[in-house]
Amino acid sequence: MSKQTVIKPLNAISEKGLNLFTEDYLIDENADQPDAVILRSFNMHEMDLPASLRAIGRAGAGVNNIPLDVCTDKGIPVFNTPGANANAVKELVITSLIASSRQMFDGVAWAKTLIGKGDEVPKLVETGKKQFVGKEIQGKTLGVIGLGAIGARVANDALELGMDVIGYDPFISVDMAWKLSRSVKRVHNIDELFKEVDYISIHVPLIPETKGLLNKAAFEKMKDNVYILNFSRGGLVDDDDITVALEEGTVGKYITDFPNAKTLDMKNTISIPHLGASSEESEENCAMMAAEELMAYLETGNIRNSVNFPDAALPYQGHPRVTAFHQNVPKMVSKITSEVSDVNLNIVDMTNRSYKDHAYTIIDLEGEIAESDFNALVKRLEAIEGMVTTRVIK
Structure with a gap:
């Protein structure tokens, strides 16, 4: 540069x-x-x-x-x-999993109400702690929805803590599959996960297809008193539906890292201020x-x-380089290479990768190239129908 x-x-x-x-x-x-x-x-x-x-x-x-x-x-x-x-989020998920099970959040909040009680505090603690009897996670079943960088770590660590783990991710990558423990039971239908688990931790992106993924229909398929942990995005859980599920006891506790006006007023909900x-x-x-x-x-x-954009890379060897971002349509690559040839330039190496409706092409050219030749090439490339942007790197 x-x-x-x-x-x-x-x-x-x-x-x-x-x-x-x-x-x-x-x-x-x-x-x-x-x-x-x-x-x-x-x-x-x-x-x-x-x-x-x-x-x-x-x-x-x-x-x-x-x-x-x-x-x-x-x-x-x-x-x-x-x-x-991923590690930071995973640690908070595991922390919240244990702390919510042992009613620690509620217990700590209650202990704060004892301020000013003086010498009565120890006695009040011993009598009041009974309302915060919790449950251990060992031997319980955790369902992990989404086995990416965070979900896979959550699943593996939960296994180490003595939980049984069921995972659901129809789009799991090869890299994550290698990192995921073989002891994680994978299911190919999310309903199988719903009916078997005591806890659910969700780790998928918020896109139109996943908005409200945990809703009334999903809650009806779950065990009563299931705990749900949401450290991905608030919109993955339907606020109105989980409010009803919490009231009815279908969901025992909801732990979310994405508080809003509704979650703050929900029964049995722990709202964490986006600390993941x-x-x-x-x-x-x-x-x-x-x-x-x-x-x-x-x-x-x-x-x-x-x-x-698609992942695309060529080892950079110092050759003059042209990149093009364009529509993913037939014959686009041949049109690009034809324009390179028409200005008497030789291609040393190239790659083309696509993502949805667009594609990205990297071309390395041979030898020293005059500014005028580069300018001519760029004008030709930009004139191709479907071309979005081009760049020259030299």
């Missing part, structure tokens, strides 16, 4: 992440025309995307705060950091991973962990 590339943080980002950017980059939180932004929870839906913007790095897994459709239409890849905060990924280590890991993804894309065009 011949000039400094401007990175604009939209939230407070860990210094360990920002410090990874080399002297080729300028970190400027006041930039009007940044080349890339890095953020955590900032709401980009209300932001006018600058014309200069080439990439977005989300230091975390969820991207509900980013207008993905707009970014895709403009050819802007959005990166997230799956797995970087709130650890120093998690914030550092996410920031570092997002910075690395942004630099890889800006410097080489390689893509890893984008939520709206």
Whole structure:
């Protein structure tokens, strides 16, 4: 890169992440025309995307705060950091699993009411503790919905604590399948999980297909007094339906990391103020991973962990490189290579990967290439019907 590339943080980002950017980059939180932004929870839906913007790095897994459709239409890849905060969330899930079973949250809140009781406190504790008799998790069955970076860790650790574990994930990746203990019983129908478990921990993204996944119909298939832990997204559980299930005792307790006005008023609900990924280590890991993804894309065009572009990479050997983001339609690759040939340039290496309605092509070219030849090629590529954006990396 011949000039400094401007990175604009939209939230407070860990210094360990920002410090990874080399002297080729300028970190400027006041930039009007940044080349890339890095953020955590900032709401980009209300932001006018600058014309200069080439990439977005989300230091975390969820991207509900980013207008993905707009970014895709403009050819802007959005990166997230799956797995970087997985240990932090897993630890809080396991903590909440045990603490809620032993009625610790309620007990601690009750103990606070004894302030000012003086010497009576020890006696009051001994008589009052009876209302907080809990249950042990050993020998109970945990159902884990979603066996990704977090869900697999939750499942494995629950096994170590003596629980039986049933997992459901029709889209489990090969990598996660290798990491998942063989002792986890996998089912291919979520209803099988519902009818067998004492606890449910949900770890899937919030998309139209999963909104309200745990609803009246699901609760009716579960054991009475099931405990539900939601450390993924609030919308995965239907608030109105679980309110009724809690009142009727179908659901014994609901532990959510996403409080709202309804959950705060629900019976037998523990509302945690979105602390799942709130650890120093998690914030550092996410920031570092997002910075690395942004630099890889800006410097080489390689893509890893984008939520709206396909993963695509070629080893960068210093050859002049052209990237193209385009509609995933027949003959597009042949049209691109034909334009390269028509300006008398040779292809050294290339790759093409698709994701939904779009595809991404990386082409390495041979030899030194004059600026005029590059400009001619870019104009030809941009004229192809279905082309969204092109980039030249040299």
